[in-house]
Amino acid sequence: MALLKYTFSRTVRGVVSVFVIVTIAFFAIRLVPGDPVDVWLGDYATPELIAQTTQAWGLDKPLVVQYFVFLRQLAKGDLGTSLRANASVTYLIGEVFPYTVRLMIAGAVLSVFFGVLVGAFAAVRHNSFGDVASMTACMIFLSIPGFVLGYLLIYLFAVTWRIFPVIGGEKALSAAALWRHLTLPALSLGLGYAGTIARMTRSTMVEVLNSDYIRTARSKGLRQSTIVFKHAMRNTLTSLVSMIGVQIIVMLGGLVVTETVFSRPGLGRLYFTAVSARDYPLMQGSILVIAVCVVVVTFLVDISYGIIDPRIQYT
């Protein structure tokens, strides 16, 4: 019951947050220098064509009127029509969003898996050669820009060894297609974040491994893996989960680079194209979807606290 009430309250807060973000975005993107009509017409512009296009796109109306038109469309579930493509924003986003979701999930799973594993290993081998080597590797992955890592992965795994393709997204949802098309982009997106998670896991776990209850577990003769993954990990997870949530949100920002380098369809590239063209409806639609993603991820992270630590109450 408490969870249900909490979910309802968070949903209301989420909707309000998204509304505020979208409203700010609506006005902010129009403050950015540059006019979509100018971009569209370029050197073909004539005063008559500028006037015609401005009117046809509804940009001649006062800003407040444009805002209410946008809200009215939004209430009907219509994100409007892309100015350049003259296609429904919902259609354009719908075509690429599944690719983004799959990449985000793969990147997040990969970064958490490697991050936690390496962090736990370094904590257990605290101050050993293994600890220093794994943390150095983490620093390297953290420092390499996403596009450099992407090109490196393509050069090694696609061009030299021909294990994965250089370009494209997964057309089918078979395990083989996902493996072929997601592995390199997910590695490129996730490895840097894996480094952050590993460092965080290590520092938290080193502290936990020195606590009294772990000493007790050791004195009882429990195996190292049981101590680490059953007893120590649970107490590490609370702080880790909040950071993973933040990392996933930050990961959204890395999408443009990853999608461009691997020539994958996705929301990041779509948004970048929209900004370049000052395609207001497409920018608004993309921002709305990203805002919803952030709200959902934050909500899931908050919910997971209670699952990890039953002492935490939903209020």
Added chain:
Amino acid sequence: MKRAGLVLSILVLLVAASGLVGQAAESVLRVRLANEIVNLDYANSQSVSDTVVLYQVMEGLVEMDWTSSEMPIPIRGRLAKSYEISEDGKEILFTIYEGIKFQRGYGELTAEDVAYSMKRIMDPAVKSRIATYYAAVASIDVVGPYQVKVTLKDSSALTFIQALTWNGASYITSKKAVEELGADFNRRPIGTGPYQFVSWSPGTGVYLEAFDEYWGAPAWGFGKPGYDKIEMLLIADDMIALDALETGELDVVGLVGKGSVERAQQMKDITLSHAASGSWQHMVSFNVKRPAISDVRVRQALAYALDLKTIAERLGPMEKYWPCPFNPFVFSATDEFWKYDYNPAKAKELLAEAGYPNGFTLKLIYPAVYLWGDVALETGHYWEQIGIDVDFEVIEYSLYATVRRDGNWDASVASQTVFSPYLYAELYMTTAFRNYTGYGTPELDALILRAAATPDEAQAEVLWREFQQIVTNDLPYIWGPAQVAWFAISNHVAGVIPVAFSTLVNLAAAHPAP
């Protein structure tokens, strides 16, 4: 029992094998698109990728013959069996071939479709960016089942024909298709070309399939489509596209960025090919309303200061030295009036004569796209050698037209490709909205309009040469190197025709190499 199982297994294997034998492998041609599709309505196509797709799906009444090595590139009828220009240059009678079919069962191409497709560009409701190409048109009339007469307000038939070869200005679609598809037409183009549109997947690319009823354009020798399917895949980065070519994921890659040709030259099993001439004509524009720049001696000094041949060489194989107001493939183009060979001493002398012995501060703006940034940096570097204090400013591409129109700059870099002298010359007219330089005189306007409205080719050429001489003397622009459109093509593919415009390629005759 065991024997029965064995016989059954053999039968199953035989059936499976016969199925495999019966299935011929589909031939697929994979082509790179350098940027995202924007709009596939021929009247409103915008990105180069739109043009690349439409080039395979649609056909024009008249087109430039890129298979020819003649200069200027000859114009030939494609859907038009003939086009007759009246003596006064005010009427053009187009006669189209009979029996040409539209894709997707939209029936036979008729004069009705031709007139409709052309009028559609002029329709204000369509908001076509190329409506200005039709500014001289008074009427378009169907005069027979396969004949259309275009009547012009003046004698500019020759200019109109030249404009029709560019930007899909003479693409013909089915009236029925436009009416049926409505708002979806910009995502489902219908034409008479060798490949028909299947789907566009945003962020991924465009898929085409062979149009089995394609008429083959016998006069052009295209024949039936050489591939079952064409996949046009969106790959923004040149190097990644070349990687994909190397691994066999792509077959045809149009090269855009600096260094890509050099990389492709090192690759095995590919052929490097380019159109007969340069495409993008790089131009350094001068804002002649600014104090120092308004003096023609200063502009000439800035021209003498540039070693354009070396700049073209330094920019690599993608650039060709061509200091001329028109692209080399355009009717009447000539570089004979260019007199500003590299001479820094003469440049300094002219600057001193104009009252700037110690140079002056010059604001050079450019967006960091294509090779414009490289052209700007090279140009600015040479100007600094004669004492000019160059203030470089990078402008976001989306804002570039607005900033240039605002006029707070001395020099700016741009490039242009059009296939008609008039469309180039329009830039120099006092009435032109996109004349950002502020240059122009009523006399020059009159000369341009006279040249555009001269039906006789020889006379028109004389007038266009006079125009080129005047502007080469006045230098509202310095015409830098022309970018060559290079293609890296897998040796498994033959018959690809490169077109002199960025990544534009004609695949009508493409087929698997023997």
